[in-house]
Amino acid sequence: MDKLFLETKFVAGNAGEIEGLAWPFGSPDRVGDVIEKGAFANVNLPLTMLFGHDQNDPIGVWTEAVEAPDGLRLKGKLLVEHVERAREVRALVQSGAVRGISIGFITRKAMARKGGGRTISQLQLLEASLVTLPMHPGARVTSAKSAVQALAIADAINRATAHFFQEV
Template sequence: MRKQESRGQGTSSDPWVPASAGTQERPKEGVRFAGYAALFDKQDRGGDIIRKGAFARAIAWWRGRGKTVPLLWQHRPDKPIGIIESLAEDERGLRVIGHVRADAPAEAAAMLKQGQVNGLSFGYRVAKADGRHPRVLKDLDLVEVSLVTFPMQPAARVHAVESTHTSSP
């Protein structure tokens, strides 16, 4: 494994330390990334504000089934591109470590490595919210995480990227 880049937008801790919930074994080849798919208490472009704890039930649901949230390209269900290795809430937001498969569409891995696409987003259904505008999201059914060009929350970004590969014998 070779570290490619750290964009310095993450927490003060090592971005590659797995989050405490929803950890899955990673593939041997591809592109690995760490970042935030959502940030707490920040209004997004649509007027929603996510509260800490909004993902807790969904993370437990996925983990209880031994599965991980799908990783998609630009929210397209026909473009799964890898796995979410680790998913957890911390003080800042929904922290993810993901892995884009080596056999994913070429543009996904290349654009991630080059920093051309570094937005993160998520698909969801609202289980509990207060207010109308802004709407305060308190409990969400997490459906997917996506690498995107334009995230709904402008600061929801990848902050570290590395290429992974299997060593030759």
């Protein structure tokens, strides 16, 4: 199984919602591999979410996979209500200590790239892991909703606008 590590932007909410850019199109990863648009056409959902590609450490499921113009975007859920490790990983994501996504797949069709690496046009996606150091510098978690952050923002707005609504 091939494993490609990508730095991703993602968000992990208190309920475990998470989304990210798992593979950006148009740029190679650290070893020179490029995955073409269309290679992710047959993703089987739900897709296993692991921590660090450890098959003994499932932490959630990816429930949506979309080939967007900028790359493969995933949405899913950390199983924070049932899996202690998922709660730990959520805290790591929310703190920024873990911000990468890495995909594990079997290459079905690829060509060598001049200068190294491959252009992959067909693959079978097996899993997508949350990782500390992704192979592709553009792969990152983009959203991890936090009720704590939302409440803090709401509180700040309420404080800032309180004087507008005081009775005279």
